[in-house]
Amino acid sequence: MKKTFNLVGKPVIRQDGYSKVTGKARFADDINYPDQLFGVMVRLPIAHARIKKIDFSEIENHPSVITICTAGDISGSNISGIIKQDQPVFCDQKIVTPGDVVAMLVGEDEELLRQLAGKVKYEIEPLPALTDPRKALDSDAVLIHPESKSNLIVHYPLRKGDIERGFSQSDHIVEQTYTTQLIEHGYIEPETVIAIPLAADRSVKIIGSIQNPFTARRIVAQALDLPLTRVRVEQAELGGSFGGKDDTMDILSARAAVAALKTGRPVKIRYRREESVLESYKRHPYILHYKVGFSREGKIKAMKIDILADGGAYASMSPFVTWRSVAQATGPYEVENVCTDVRAVYTNNPYTGAMRGFGSPQPIFAQESIMDEIANQLGKTPDEIRWINCLHSGSITATGQKLEKHDVNLIKVLDTAVQKTNFSRQWQACKDKNKSILPFIQKTHASQADKSLLLESEDLVAPDLLLRKGIGLALSYRGCSLGAEGIDAAAAYLSVQPDGSLYLVSGLAENGQGMRTTFSIIAAETLGLSVEDIHYLELDTGIVPDSGPTVASRSTLMGGGAVKIAAEIVRDRLQKFLCDFWKLNKQDVLCFEKNKVFSESDPQKTLRFSEVCQLAYRKGVCLAAIGWYPGPKVDWDESVGQGAAYFTYVYGCQVAEVTVNLGTGEVYVDRVVAVHDPGKVINLLGAQGQVYGGVTQGAGYGLWEEISSADGFIRELNFDQIFIPTSKDVGEIVPVFVEGDDQHGPWGAKSLGEPTLELTAAAIANAVRNAVGVRFFNLPLNLEEIVLKRKLKPGGLKRGSAV
Amino acid sequence: MTIELNFTINEKKITLKTEPNRRLLDILRQELNLTGTKEGCAIGECGACTVVMNGKAVNSCLVLAPQINGAEILTVEGLEKDQRLHFLQENFLKHGAVQCGFCTPGMLMSAYALLSKNPNPTEAEVKEAIAGNLCRCTGYKQIIDAILETEGDIK
Numbered sequence: 001m002k003k004t005f006n007l008v009g010k011p012v013i014r015q016d017g018y019s020k021v022t023g024k025a026r027f028a029d030d031i032n033y034p035d036q037l038f039g040v041m042v043r044l045p046i047a048h049a050r051i052k053k054i055d056f057s058e059i060e061n062h063p064s065v066i067t068i069c070t071a072g073d074i075s076g077s078n079i080s081g082i083i084k085q086d087q088p089v090f091c092d093q094k095i096v097t098p099g100d101v102v103a104m105l106v107g108e109d110e111e112l113l114r115q116l117a118g119k120v121k122y123e124i125e126p127l128p129a130l131t132d133p134r135k136a137l138d139s140d141a142v143l144i145h146p147e148s149k150s151n152l153i154v155h156y157p158l159r160k161g162d163i164e165r166g167f168s169q170s171d172h173i174v175e176q177t178y179t180t181q182l183i184e185h186g187y188i189e190p191e192t193v194i195a196i197p198l199a200a201d202r203s204v205k206i207i208g209s210i211q212n213p214f215t216a217r218r219i220v221a222q223a224l225d226l227p228l229t230r231v232r233v234e235q236a237e238l239g240g241s242f243g244g245k246d247d248t249m250d251i252l253s254a255r256a257a258v259a260a261l262k263t264g265r266p267v268k269i270r271y272r273r274e275e276s277v278l279e280s281y282k283r284h285p286y287i288l289h290y291k292v293g294f295s296r297e298g299k300i301k302a303m304k305i306d307i308l309a310d311g312g313a314y315a316s317m318s319p320f321v322t323w324r325s326v327a328q329a330t331g332p333y334e335v336e337n338v339c340t341d342v343r344a345v346y347t348n349n350p351y352t353g354a355m356r357g358f359g360s361p362q363p364i365f366a367q368e369s370i371m372d373e374i375a376n377q378l379g380k381t382p383d384e385i386r387w388i389n390c391l392h393s394g395s396i397t398a399t400g401q402k403l404e405k406h407d408v409n410l411i412k413v414l415d416t417a418v419q420k421t422n423f424s425r426q427w428q429a430c431k432d433k434n435k436s437i438l439p440f441i442q443k444t445h446a447s448q449a450d451k452s453l454l455l456e457s458e459d460l461v462a463p464d465l466l467l468r469k470g471i472g473l474a475l476s477y478r479g480c481s482l483g484a485e486g487i488d489a490a491a492a493y494l495s496v497q498p499d500g501s502l503y504l505v506s507g508l509a510e511n512g513q514g515m516r517t518t519f520s521i522i523a524a525e526t527l528g529l530s531v532e533d534i535h536y537l538e539l540d541t542g543i544v545p546d547s548g549p550t551v552a553s554r555s556t557l558m559g560g561g562a563v564k565i566a567a568e569i570v571r572d573r574l575q576k577f578l579c580d581f582w583k584l585n586k587q588d589v590l591c592f593e594k595n596k597v598f599s600e601s602d603p604q605k606t607l608r609f610s611e612v613c614q615l616a617y618r619k620g621v622c623l624a625a626i627g628w629y630p631g632p633k634v635d636w637d638e639s640v641g642q643g644a645a646y647f648t649y650v651y652g653c654q655v656a657e658v659t660v661n662l663g664t665g666e667v668y669v670d671r672v673v674a675v676h677d678p679g680k681v682i683n684l685l686g687a688q689g690q691v692y693g694g695v696t697q698g699a700g701y702g703l704w705e706e707i708s709s710a711d712g713f714i715r716e717l718n719f720d721q722i723f724i725p726t727s728k729d730v731g732e733i734v735p736v737f738v739e740g741d742d743q744h745g746p747w748g749a750k751s752l753g754e755p756t757l758e759l760t761a762a763a764i765a766n767a768v769r770n771a772v773g774v775r776f777f778n779l780p781l782n783l784e785e786i787v788l789k790r791k792l793k794p795g796g797l798k799r800g801s802a803v
Numbered sequence: 804m805t806i807e808l809n810f811t812i813n814e815k816k817i818t819l820k821t822e823p824n825r826r827l828l829d830i831l832r833q834e835l836n837l838t839g840t841k842e843g844c845a846i847g848e849c850g851a852c853t854v855v856m857n858g859k860a861v862n863s864c865l866v867l868a869p870q871i872n873g874a875e876i877l878t879v880e881g882l883e884k885d886q887r888l889h890f891l892q893e894n895f896l897k898h899g900a901v902q903c904g905f906c907t908p909g910m911l912m913s914a915y916a917l918l919s920k921n922p923n924p925t926e927a928e929v930k931e932a933i934a935g936n937l938c939r940c941t942g943y944k945q946i947i948d949a950i951l952e953t954e955g956d957i958k
């Protein structure tokens with residue numbers, strides 16, 4: 001066991017950095033083939049309809065249209081889906097949301113094809129559009145997918161203890177409803193894919209901005225009715241994903257592949273921003289109803305939780321996303337009696353799927369808001385109420401799982417965050433100071449049930465009195481990797497060359513987060529090399545085993561684990577070879593450090609790593625290995641939501657300090673202190689970057705971002721309307737890492753990417769409550785929410801929104 | 804209809820015939836194969852397509868072909884000289900200012916334009932200069948640090 005690290009935990013420059021700062025990195029749209037064609041989508045401007053006839057007569061003989069692809073061209077299955085099979089590659093029966101595609105025009109002139117796409121004629125039978133998820137399960141609701149007999153995508157119940165007894169033992173009960181909004185991933189690179197037909201063996205190669213190459217391969221193979229080996233998917237440099245380049249890209253890959261095989265030429269599809277926003281899936285809006293019973297001392301006795309998620313038109317990842325919600329909905333608290341129901345339903349809205357956070361930011365917003373309300377009611381501070389209830393080593397979670405075999409650092413992250421920000425003092429001070437405005441708010445709107453902050457004309461307030469400071473915190477635990485959601489294992493391939501340099505690749509995908517660098521550090525640390533000695537290969541489904549999806553912040557834990565195993569296999573072989581070569585005892589320990597290998601007992605025996613490899617290679621030692629890291633077993637009883645949901649957890653606490661302008665409703669985030677236990681930090685520079693980026697996204701979710709729709713049609717289709725944070729929008733962010741020991745993952749390294757995002761909106765909401773004394777129940781906390789307590793939306797679609 | 808354009812890109816003189824409704828972004832990416840400059844929104848909101856034109860940072864998706872006649876243009880491909888990275892590029896690497904890298908070329912060009920005019924910018928000036936460049940990955944902090952460290956002589 002190593003005590004000190006040469007690379008792990010230090011700031012390491014990204015391996016792909018050079019290509020990215022020079023413009024040499026090849027993103028999908030930077031790749032072109034000489035005789036490539038373009039594919040352009042045909043959509044019908046309706047959210048829900050039966051298709052009766054699509055008439056291409058006006059354009060099919062146009063010289064620029066080389067072919068038109070429709071459902072009829074799909075030799076395999078036209079219906080795809082990662083979990084549930086419900087999404088057509090090309091719609092031929094029904095349209096269920098405005099992003100749906102009925103056909104693809106293929107030709108050389110992309111611009112012209114876009115114009116021709118508008119000339120396709122059609123006959124449809126319009127159906128009523130179901131856009132309110134609360135009505136989806138009504139007996140008279142129109143069915144989105146009639147074959148599934150109901151609009152229910154999934155229902156997860158969780159039952160623990162005796163909920164009624166829990167409430168009867170409670171001194172107080174709070175009951176509140178929270179809502180969260182639909183948002184766009186907002187990767188800056190829109191979707192692009194190219195399919196290249198390989199005529200010689202009737203196979204096809206796909207290159208694209210694809211988050212999960214193995215999933216894309218499966219969907220393409222299924223659509224073309226080809227064996228998996230005939231479809232090779234290569235990932236281009238990915239310009240951001242955050243969970244968003246999966247289903248959409250799989251289907252785009254299938255469309256491109258169909259056209260490529262039909263025409264015998266490479267076919268490229270590239271989306272403009274508007275098209276990307278229109279068709280790609282988003283983050284689930286939730287409606288969350290919480291009823292919490294607690295004692296006068298502040299101990300939570302019972303939680304009854306009802307969550308409804310709008311899955312939109314297709315199931316996509318809804319079953320997995322909402323599964324995480326049901327497992328974690330109580331938050332990181334010991335609650336004896338829990339009754340949770342999470343449902344996801346179909347509507348005609350844009351469909352929702354995986355997005356960084358994956359079913360956690362929504363319940364965290366509700367549960368952390370309620371914790372603060374309980375504190376307020378009992379005259380306690382937010383940290384006190386969490387102290388009383390939070391999980392510690394040996395605690396039983398809501399799913400009945402005992403937390404053990406790792407450092408349960410929840411209290412540690414809470415303490416660290418509280419100390420770093422002088423939390424209780426600041427919180428109390430803001431609360432006392434802001435008391436002065438409450439009578440004023442009440443006077444202004446004594447008659448209104450919901451206390452809005454709207455000032456009336458006679459209320460003249462000095463501008464500086466309008467600025468109110470507040471501080472708030474949010475706390476979470478998060479199950480690592482897929483948990484009982486899916487099959488969990490990952491592979492890495494490592495091949496050392498006779499000169500000591502080496503190739504590395506894992507079956508997980510670089511999404512821009514810096515995974516390749518992290519994996520290179522792990523391999524380099526194990527073999528005593530430097531990161532520059534490692535050449536990370538492009539991910540290609542043809543060269544490394546399927547490792548499942550790059551989601552759930554599982555890459556460092558699972559893929560990193562596989563890299564370490566592969567490197568150890570090679571190291572052990574070299575060790576054995578050298579022991580023979582140097583005639584040492586088998587028990588002798590060799591050190592691999594600074595590009596050298598030497599014997600601990602006899603420092604005379606030293607060779608350069610490259611010399612060792614050269615010698616071993618000549619003696620026929622195999623210097624390549626596949627590392628396979630299977631996740632430990634988890635178990636789950638779906639009928640009651642009980643079991644060991646995840647094999648390990650990470651913990652985080654964020655504190656937000658805000659200034660609220662009561663006149664305009666503007667909330668400015670002055671500072672966020674983000675304390676996270678990611679297990680072990682592998683690349684400090686990358687870990688800090690994850691925190692800065694995640695917190696900023698979380699602030700956007702909390703304060704500005706929202707995709708709204710009218711009759712299923714999205715109003716905000718480009719960055720003039722989608723407000724993702726800019727360089728000026730968020731104040732200081734302070735990352736703090738608390739490391740914990742864990743038997744899983746490389747040296748105990750687990751997850752970080754998602755925890756950084758999931759807490760921020762909740763912490764901001766609590767800070768706003770502290771600043772103005774009013775609780776807000778609906779994200780985002782934008783200007784009108786703060787001032788009017790409701791959302792202002794244009795009645796219909798905004799102008800110029802047609803694609 | 805085609806027009807003839809004469810301009811300089813990355814210190815190279817170029818003469819080119821093209822249609823007047825072509826965007827500078829298309830000319831760079833499609834006609835000159837300078838694919839470092841990216842397209843993210845096509846409406847001047849994301850800054851991924853930023854290049855430096857006559858000393859100013861511009862969104863190349865909003866510049867039409869005739870406007871570049873006689874202009875001097877610098878793209879991300881022109882920063883590295885004689886196989887040596889520009890200080891700005893080195894600082895981006897050192898500070899971890901790059902994640903997915905899609906916004907990076909545009910960021911670099913906005914930063915370059917700022918520093919050529921204002922070699923010692925304040926943090927607020929840096930934030931202002933890149934406010935038109937969206938980055939979804941980094942939260943901007945490490946980008947701002949990288950630019951602040953490059954203050955001084957950038958040429």
Ligand code: FES
Pocket residue numbers: 841842843844845846847848849850851852853862863864865
């Ligand atoms: S592509 Fe030009 S600003 Fe977005």
Ligand code: FES
Pocket residue numbers: 188239240512900901902903904905906907937938939940941
């Ligand atoms: S690094 Fe990904 S958008 Fe900036």
